[in-house]
Amino acid sequence: MKTLWHRILLIFTLLGSIGLSPAWAGTMPDSAAQVITATGTDRIDVTSRFNGRDILIYGALSHPGNIIVVLRSPDTTVTVTKKVQMGPLWVTGKKVTVSHFPGVLQILSSAPLAQILPQATLEKLHLLPQAVMTQAQLDPLPQQPKLWLQQVLESKKREGAFVLRENAVKIQDGRLFSVHLHLPSSIPLGRYTLNVYLVNHGQLLAQSADQIDVQQVGLEEWIARYAYEQPWFYGIALTLFLAFLGLGLGILMQRKS
Numbered sequence: 001m002k003t004l005w006h007r008i009l010l011i012f013t014l015l016g017s018i019g020l021s022p023a024w025a026g027t028m029p030d031s032a033a034q035v036i037t038a039t040g041t042d043r044i045d046v047t048s049r050f051n052g053r054d055i056l057i058y059g060a061l062s063h064p065g066n067i068i069v070v071l072r073s074p075d076t077t078v079t080v081t082k083k084v085q086m087g088p089l090w091v092t093g094k095k096v097t098v099s100h101f102p103g104v105l106q107i108l109s110s111a112p113l114a115q116i117l118p119q120a121t122l123e124k125l126h127l128l129p130q131a132v133m134t135q136a137q138l139d140p141l142p143q144q145p146k147l148w149l150q151q152v153l154e155s156k157k158r159e160g161a162f163v164l165r166e167n168a169v170k171i172q173d174g175r176l177f178s179v180h181l182h183l184p185s186s187i188p189l190g191r192y193t194l195n196v197y198l199v200n201h202g203q204l205l206a207q208s209a210d211q212i213d214v215q216q217v218g219l220e221e222w223i224a225r226y227a228y229e230q231p232w233f234y235g236i237a238l239t240l241f242l243a244f245l246g247l248g249l250g251i252l253m254q255r256k257s
Helices: 004-017 119-124 129-133 145-159 219-229 231-256
Strands: 035-039 043-046 053-061 066-072 075-086 089-102 105-109 137-139 162-165 170-172 176-183 190-200 203-216
Touching: 035 190, 035 203, 053 066, 053 190, 066 176, 075 145, 089 129, 089 145, 105 129, 105 176, 129 145, 137 145, 145 162
Parallel strands: 043 203, 105 162
Antiparallel strands: 035 053, 053 176, 066 105, 066 190, 075 089, 089 137, 170 176, 190 203
16 A cells, blocks of 8 residues: 555656646646556455455646546456246246446546547447446347346446446646545456546547456455365365264254253
8 A cells, every 4th residue: 555655756756757847837748648547556455354445546647638537347247137926926037147247337537428528439438337238248138138237237336336426536737636436345356447538628638547456365365266276175175064064063952952
C-alpha cells in the first residue's frame, strides 16, 4: 500500500513526465495528449475474511477534458434459473448458463456519459453495462434472451459488481483527477483491467491501461492450488476427512444421549 507521501511524490512525477508543473499558466502543451494513471494498490489479496475493498484511482492529464474510468474483471459464467408455479408450490424451472461477460464492471465518469461521448461510441467501446451484456452467450438459447440478460444485469447491480457512477471522478484545475471505487465482497479472482479515457468535445484524446491482480491467499489459496494440482489426492483426503468428522460427531452424540 502506497503511503500518502509516496502518492504525492508520484503525482509530481506524473506531472513532470508530461511537462507540467503545479503552477500552470493555463497554456496547453503542444505534445500529443496523454493520461497517466496510478492506483492505491496493484494487488488485492482475498481471504475468507475479505469483505470488500476500496481502491483509489488518480493521475494527471496533459490536456483538459472529461475522464471515464472502467474497471473490468475476467469473464465469468453464471447459471440463471426461473421459478414456475406448480399448484401451491414454486419450483425451479428452466436453467440457462450465461457466459462471456465480466464478473465485475465498474464505470465512473467526471460527467454524464451522454454528455461525454455519443451513444454509438459508448457502445463501441463497451462503456455501458447494457452494451457489455450484448457479448454474453446463453446456453441453451431461450425464447426471450433479453429478459434473461436483464435478470443477470439486475443481480450484478444489487451485488455491487456492475456499477455506473456519473459525476464521480473529480478533476482539479483541469490537470489532476481522482476517484474512489469499491469492490464487493464476492468478486472473481484474476487480472482486472483498468482503462482510463480522456475525452474532449466528444473526441477520445488519450487512453491508459493498467492491471490489478485479485488473488486468493492464505489457507484458501493453498487448498485451491492443491485441489487443482492433485485432484485425486484432494478428493480422497476430503472424503476421509468428512468420514472421520461424521464418525466423531456420531460418537459425540451417543455420549450425550
